[in-house]
Amino acid sequence: MTCAGAQSWLVDLFYEELGSEERSGLQAHLETCGHCREERRALEALLSAADRWTAPVLPGGIAERAVARVAVERAREVAKPTVALQHVLAFVLAGAAAAAVSLVLVGSAGHPEESPLKVGLAGAIWATLYGGVGLLTQFPKYRRMALGALIAVGISVLLAPVLSMPSVVEACRRWLETAQASVVLNAALFLAGTLYASAPVFVSSAAVTGARPRPLLADAVRFAGVYTLLLGPSVYLQCHALTLSLAAPWVAGILVGSWLGSFGGVCLGPRLRSAAA
Amino acid sequence: MTDDAELMARVRAGEQSALEILFARWEAPVFAYFYRLGCPPWAVGDLTEEALVLLYRRRHRYDPARPFVPWLFGIARLVWKEYLRHRGREIGRTVQIEEVERLPSPDVGAADAAEAGEAVERLRRAVDRLPEEQRMTFLLRHYHGLSYEEVAEALGVPLGTVKWRLHEAVRRLRDAMAASRKEGETR
Numbered sequence: 536m537t538c539a540g541a542q543s544w545l546v547d548l549f550y551e552e553l554g555s556e557e558r559s560g561l562q563a564h565l566e567t568c569g570h571c572r573e574e575r576r577a578l579e580a581l582l583s584a585a586d587r588w589t590a591p592v593l594p595g596g597i598a599e600r601a602v603a604r605v606a607v608e609r610a611r612e613v614a615k616p617t618v619a620l621q622h623v624l625a626f627v628l629a630g631a632a633a634a635a636v637s638l639v640l641v642g643s644a645g646h647p648e649e650s651p652l653k654v655g656l657a658g659a660i661w662a663t664l665y666g667g668v669g670l671l672t673q674f675p676k677y678r679r680m681a682l683g684a685l686i687a688v689g690i691s692v693l694l695a696p697v698l699s700m701p702s703v704v705e706a707c708r709r710w711l712e713t714a715q716a717s718v719v720l721n722a723a724l725f726l727a728g729t730l731y732a733s734a735p736v737f738v739s740s741a742a743v744t745g746a747r748p749r750p751l752l753a754d755a756v757r758f759a760g761v762y763t764l765l766l767g768p769s770v771y772l773q774c775h776a777l778t779l780s781l782a783a784p785w786v787a788g789i790l791v792g793s794w795l796g797s798f799g800g801v802c803l804g805p806r807l808r809s810a811a812a
Numbered sequence: 813m814t815d816d817a818e819l820m821a822r823v824r825a826g827e828q829s830a831l832e833i834l835f836a837r838w839e840a841p842v843f844a845y846f847y848r849l850g851c852p853p854w855a856v857g858d859l860t861e862e863a864l865v866l867l868y869r870r871r872h873r874y875d876p877a878r879p880f881v882p883w884l885f886g887i888a889r890l891v892w893k894e895y896l897r898h899r900g901r902e903i904g905r906t907v908q909i910e911e912v913e914r915l916p917s918p919d920v921g922a923a924d925a926a927e928a929g930e931a932v933e934r935l936r937r938a939v940d941r942l943p944e945e946q947r948m949t950f951l952l953r954h955y956h957g958l959s960y961e962e963v964a965e966a967l968g969v970p971l972g973t974v975k976w977r978l979h980e981a982v983r984r985l986r987d988a989m990a991a992s993r994k995e996g997e998t999r
Contacts, residue, residue, distance in 0.1 A: 550954075584932055585935055590840075597843065597861050602831060605865060
């Protein structure tokens with residue numbers, strides 16, 4: 536055995552990683568080689584100093600803090616909802632049923648000459664939206680918002696036969712006795728759209744907002760956004776046959792109304808309820 | 813004493829007491845590992861806590877057929893790497909610097925203290941100067957008793973690499989110790 540080979544094995548010897556044959560070969564070399572014995576002594580001194588390098592005494596509370604953090608994580612894991620396949624299917628079916636009812640209500644208020652393809656497409660989109668937002672009610676974080684938006688859009692759709700866009704246009708025209716489009720007619724349509732959206736949104740957002748609302752802006756933005764999304768097919772079915780100059784103020788009114796209603800409901804709902812209590 | 817693998821199985825089943833035993837058993841070794849790796853004193857406790865929590869988070873990745881200790885130190889290595897990546901941002905200071913400076917060391921005989929302290933200080937500085945992977949290899953083998961195979965598993969490298977790193981680390985440490993001793997003698 537050469538000195539280089541022996542010295543490369545010295546570390547393995549100390550860490551008991553040598554086979555018996557290698558160990559006896561190395562020991563035989565060490566008995567005859569002063570230089571390698573000196574190397575071994577240097578290594579012994581090094582590892583002896585390493586043995587004396589002790590870690591500080593452990594400060595208390597580390598394991599306890601880790602256990603406490605794990606407990607918090609476990610609680611979150613338990614609270615985390617799991618949506619089973621049968622839930623998804625149930626919401627898909629419920630969404631389809633709600634969309635069918637909505638189509639009947641809005642269709643009776645809309646234009647009879649609508650093509651089946653357009654109606655079918657609007658129905659499919661509606662069913663998806665209803666099912667998706669319905670599924671959101673399974674998540675505690677979104678439950679109130681999703682429930683509120685569904686209630687609001689339900690009210691709006693129920694109002695459609697009595698307050699449909701074509702009938703509103705006709706009513707405004709008769710009331711104003713004026714031409715196809717004018718500033719006053721547009722303002723009236725805008726106002727009607729605002730009232731049409733803001734009333735149900737205000738009622739439902741006020742009803743579902745908790746006693747201690749989370750940040751106002753985020754809640755109201757989500758609420759108004761989901762509501763307008765859900766109302767989209769209804770607006771399309773009622774307005775697509777109208778001219779843009781007539782449909783635009785109504786749609787703008789709905790957008791503004793949903794925001795106003797949402798802010799109003801989120802803001803005033805808890806106060807109104809506490810005052811009533 | 814209950815086997816670590818068995819404790820892990822109980823942790824995976826959601827048993828709180830098993831988790832407490834496991835954490836209490838391994839907090840000191842992990843703390844000592846981070847301390848010797850060169851972690852700033854104020855962060856050693858936080859990194860240890862982080863490693864224990866990560867152990868829990870990764871409980872389902874543990875293979876009961878494989879040894880637990882390399883797996884645990886593999887987790888500690890991840891926490892250390894993450895710490896080095898975000899060194900600028902402090903993970904937290906639950907233990908204040910002044911507090912750590914007062915951390916008591918285990919008793920050393922008064923007569924031996926000065927001499928032993930000097931050699932240990934030289935060694936500590938030499939370990940600090942080792943390349944990261946060599947330092948980890950040396951610490952895991954020397955202080956935590958992991959075999960070469962286990963070190964290879966903890967660090968995710970081949971066995972030959974572990975051998976080379978350990979030999980290189982020891983050579984560097986010996987050279988550094990000899991150089992600093994000579995330096996001390998000439999002063």
